[in-house]
Amino acid sequence: MGGANLEIFKFSLYLFVPIAALVHFGDPDWYKNHVLPMRAKLFPPEERLIRELPTDQRALREELARIKAERLARRAEREADENKS
Numbered sequence: 656m657g658g659a660n661l662e663i664f665k666f667s668l669y670l671f672v673p674i675a676a677l678v679h680f681g682d683p684d685w686y687k688n689h690v691l692p693m694r695a696k697l698f699p700p701e702e703r704l705i706r707e708l709p710t711d712q713r714a715l716r717e718e719l720a721r722i723k724a725e726r727l728a729r730r731a732e733r734e735a736d737e738n739k740s
Contacts, residue, residue: 709715
């Protein structure tokens with residue numbers, strides 16, 4: 656079995672690793688440089704989020720028609736750009 660030196664080493668390692676992680680990842684500059692850009696890539700912007708979900712069938716059909724019209728408009732715009740090239 657290990658002696659007192661091994662126990663002191665393990666105890667210091669158990670203390671050092673979490674404190675080092677807090678110091679490194681808790682830095683506001685690190686958060687701003689690494690986390691915020693990934694959040695912008697992973698999550699949609701606030702204006703694209705739907706806060707109120709349709710509850711009745713009429714509102715649901717209107718929302719689906721709006722989404723379909725936007726998708727068709729984007730597709731037509733993309734095809735127009737491809738034809739220009």
